[in-house]
Amino acid sequence: MRPNSFSDMSEAPLRHVRQPLPHDSAAKHVQGSAAYIDDLPEPAGCLHIAIGGSPMARGSLMAVGLERVRAIQGVVAVLTAADIPGKNDISPTFDDEPLLAAREVIFHGQPVFAVVAETRDAARRAARLGALTIAQEKPSVTVEDAQARGETVLPDYAFQRGDAPATIGAAPHQLAGTFRIGGQEHFYLEGQVALAIPGEDGSMHVHSSTQHPTEIQHVCARVLGVADALVTAEVRRMGGGFGGKESQASQWAAMAALAARVTGRPCKIRLDRDDDMAMTGKRHDFRVDYAVGFDDDGRIQGVEMAFLARCGCSADLSQGVVDRTMFHADSSYFLPELIIGTRRLKTNTVSNTAFRGFGGPQGMLAMERIIDQIAWRLGRDPLDVRKANHYGPERDVTPYGMTVEDHDVGAAILEQLEASSDYRARREAIAAFNATSPILRKGIALTPVKFGISFTLSHLNQAGALVHVYSDGSIQLNHGGTEMGQGLYQKVAQVVAEEFGVGMDRVRITATTTDKVPNTSPTAASSGSDLNGMAAQIAARQIRERMAVLAGEHFGVPAAEVQFRDDHVFAGNESVSFAELAKRAHMARIHLSAAGHYATPKLHWDRPNGQGRPFFYFAYGAACAEVVIDTLTGENRVLRVDILHDVGHSLNPALDIGQIEGGFVQGMGWLTTEELVYDKDGRLRTHAPSTYKIPVASDMPADFRVTLFGGANREETIYRSKAVGEPPVMLANAVFGAIADAVQSLAPGRPVVLDAPATPEAILKAVQAVASAG
Structure with missing residues (x-):
């Protein structure tokens, strides 16, 4: 077995960037000292929350009996939809999913009430005693159930080029079939957890295990009926996310914030594994119906693909997820004529959500399945069929009109x-x-x-960062990206250290928080390093340029000739330590803080017409x-x-x-x-x-x-x-x-x-x- 390897990719000598440095928390992970939300010291008077879920997947909620729940020793409050001061909605976009069920239940385990108690054990025991009266209806569980009822969470959508049915019919060979693709549980090591601490003037500080702090801020503010500025969301690290904490963390953060508002005390919720799996969404599963026409070499001439997605009980992120399935239904192959259609079906199962790849894996797998079937029909090696269909010169336009350059x-x-x-x-x-x-x-x-x-x-393709240089030469870094074990914090810190020419030990990584960098995009779509790395570089360069002007003036050289490297600043034949220059800059009243902002260029997408450049x-x-x-x-x-x-x-x-x-x-x-x-x-x-x-x-x-x-x-x-x-x-x-x-x-x-x-x-x-x- 050969070791995993990488080639020398450096174009210029770099001290930190392109170096195989360890994860910033690697030692803490091994030692067990990395603090996650459930490791934080609980504030005095902290209460704990447990959920009372629906025992049925579909029906009208007739009555909620909570007398026995309230009678349990240690129970401080029992929350229902009637206790929500703002809007009973946790959906990211489409206003179609309540924090707590009010009139109907739409999936098995859906939260109906929340118990707030002095201990987690008391809350969990009390939550089992709720008496829910539900007029049960037959649920839609499969895509066929939803098809029969005609229930969708979003309108149908398709890409089309040419006359695929006619081309398939005229091709030398045809295939048709159905392929089912299962979903997937995120199974992050750290489950969903949130801690809400009430502050003065109606403010709320929420620690959440989330990939999207700004979404936590928005949803909590919406549920509490306050302005976004009164809610601060913070996350230092997650024990895994994989997409399951992009939109789905909002419900539990809002639950903690609501409990903290009602009781006036800090409140924490931590789902156990069974509840987490039952109450949170998964990767979308699909039924794919396809027909394809191809020649003797296996080259595709026309293809029809219908993706029937089980989206669950609400839209959640299904528009983007299933769109990305369509974007990647070509896999790596040119499709001359095509229909790639989707139905986003509503079922009485927990709302499916983002998962690593965001729908792309399902689209690609379906096409690879078609390629294999073509190869077997022709008796050819599947790799040869893949090569015959691969994008190439004059065969380089995707189904959505983007040229593969x-x-x-x-x-x-x-x-x-x-x-x-x-x-x-x-x-x-x-x-x-x-x-x-x-x-x-x-x-x-x-x-x-x-x-x-x-x-x-498109509007999510932006990021902000905040960089401070202190008068002793130490640096604090904050940006909108979140750390879920993937090493984003370390990569961005490497960029900042490289810009200032200092050691990694000088760069202090701080928790992502909405009161430092506002209006953040989720850490998703594989864009964390691209977006936040550029934003941090822009911020660092602003400070470095100010410091370079000072050094140039002091040593009598143009600022453009000042270099930052090896923990020093060089100007001509003179040098000064980075720390000393930072001190001089402060004494000279030079601003040593900067906010950087980056927006991805070249992007445009016309969804109604299915054309554009959605990817950088x-x-x-x-x-x-x-x-x-x-x-x-x-x-x-x-x-x-x-x-x-x-x-x-x-x-x-x-x-x-x-x-x-x-x-x-x-x-x-x-x-x-x-x-x-x-x-x-x-x-x-x-x-x-x-x-x-x-x-x-x-x-x-x-x-x-x-x-x-x-x-x-x-x-x-x-x-x-x-x-x-x-x-x-x-x-x-x-x-x-x-x-x-x-x-x-x-x-x-x-x-x-x-x-x-x-x-x-x-x-x-x-x-x-x-x-x-x-």
């Missing part, structure tokens, strides 16, 4: 990984193994990644996965994975490799072991680690090779780096493709009916279907 990067990665992974020889070896192995079968797949980087809601650039990658399956049990094991991934000129190669490894394994879990099961009554049955299986250490491939693709981002990003948070999830498509390849080896040329996730049960079902077809 750097398709050569994706093609080069595909070719380089094909060679470095020894794909062709391994495929021959696998064929030889399968020829003499009736029970164990191996499969291999090499799949590409092309992922658009930017928020598709694309991140590319490819993965080659080899698996073995047991045809008697359906069990599988990933034997080897080779990854080549494009991060531009990496800000921090060590952190980026960690993100690639983690993203891949999370994607592998989504596609192999993580199965969400709802019963006919809308109750989530896989609501704990005993029934929901995330990957563990033993599921890691024994041979796992990750290499960073060399080359700068062609767009002007921070130090020409590229985003790395979400794209690696889609590298796991290779694992799903390899499993399907192993099944297909049992009967070459026959279609494989295998839905995601490819659990042992699903694999065994696919194996039996292939066998029975013969």
Whole structure:
């Protein structure tokens, strides 16, 4: 096994940027000393909150009996919708989801009342005693249920180019089918938690485990009926987010804020794992109906794809999520004529939400599934069909009208990984193994990644940062990005230290808080480093330029010739320590604080017409996965994975490799072991680690090779780096493709009916279907 590696990507000697520095809290994580919200000392008089949820998924709420709840010793207050002074709405956009149910219930476990007690134990015990009278109705649980009722959370939406049905009908070959893609639980290590502390004049300070502090501020202010300026949201770190804390943290922060307002005391809520899984949204699951026409080489001539999304009980972020599914339904391939349509269906299940990749993985997986089916129909290697359809010269316009200007990067990665992974020889070896192995079968797949980087809601593509230089030369850094373990704080600190030419020990990273940097965008869409790194650089440069003028005047050289490096400031043949210059600047009454703001350029998107440039650039990658399956049990094991991934000129190669490894394994879990099961009554049955299986250490491939693709981002990003948070999830498509390849080896040329996730049960079902077809 070769070690994970990265090439020398530096264009100029840099002290911090592009160096593999450890995560800023790595030592604290190992020691257990990193403070999360539940670790903070509880203020005097702190109360605890537990939720009373609906025992039914759909119905009219007739009565809420709380007498027994209030009688429990230690209970201070019991909250219902009637106690909300502002608006009973926690939705991010569409005004369609209440904090507490008032007239109807719309999913199993929906919060109806909240118990506020002296201890968490008392609150939890009391919450079980609520007597809810509900006129039950039959819930919609599946996309078929919602289709039958005609219930959607948002209007249908589609991209269209040419006459796809006619082109498909005239093509030399046609395929049609249905593919189901399961959802995924975020399973962050730190569950949803919030601590609200009331202040004077109706103000509220809310500590929240959130990716979007500004959304916490907005929702809490809305629920309390106060101005945004009276609410401060703060987060130092999260124990994972993965999209599950972009919009969904708002409900629990607002619950804590409401309780603090009613009682006048600090209030904390921390969901346990079962409640967290039952009451918070997941990755959207889909049914995909498709038809495709193609030529003898497997080149697609026309395609129709209908994505039926189970959005849950409210819109939440489904507009952006399902739009991104459409943006990535081309995967890495040019589609001459197409219809990519979506239905956003309303079901009586918890509202699905953001999840790493934000809908993109589902779109890409569906297209990779189509590519495999084409290859099997023609008896060709799926990699050859992928190459035949890959974006290239004069085949470079996406379904939404954006030109793929750097398709050569994706093609080069595909070719380089094909060679470095020894794909062709391994495929021959696998064929030889399968020829003499009736029970164990191996499969291999090499799949590409092309992922658009930017928020598709254009106004979110901005960030602010605040930098202070103190008179002793120490630096304080604050920005709108949040830290959920991905290393964003460290990367931005590296940028600031580089700008001032000082050691990392001089830069103090502070918690993200809305009273320092306002109107922040969520840390999502893989844009955290791009946006906040640029904003922090802009702020630091303002201060550095002021200091350079002072140094230039003092030493008699132009400010442009002043250099900041090695903890000193150099002007001609003279130098002074950075700390000394900071002191002199203060004495000279020079402002040593600056706010930086960055807005991503070149973006425009006309959603009604489905045309524009919604992404600043694309991140590319490819993965080659080899698996073995047991045809008697359906069990599988990933034997080897080779990854080549494009991060531009990496800000921090060590952190980026960690993100690639983690993203891949999370994607592998989504596609192999993580199965969400709802019963006919809308109750989530896989609501704990005993029934929901995330990957563990033993599921890691024994041979796992990750290499960073060399080359700068062609767009002007921070130090020409590229985003790395979400794209690696889609590298796991290779694992799903390899499993399907192993099944297909049992009967070459026959279609494989295998839905995601490819659990042992699903694999065994696919194996039996292939066998029975013969």
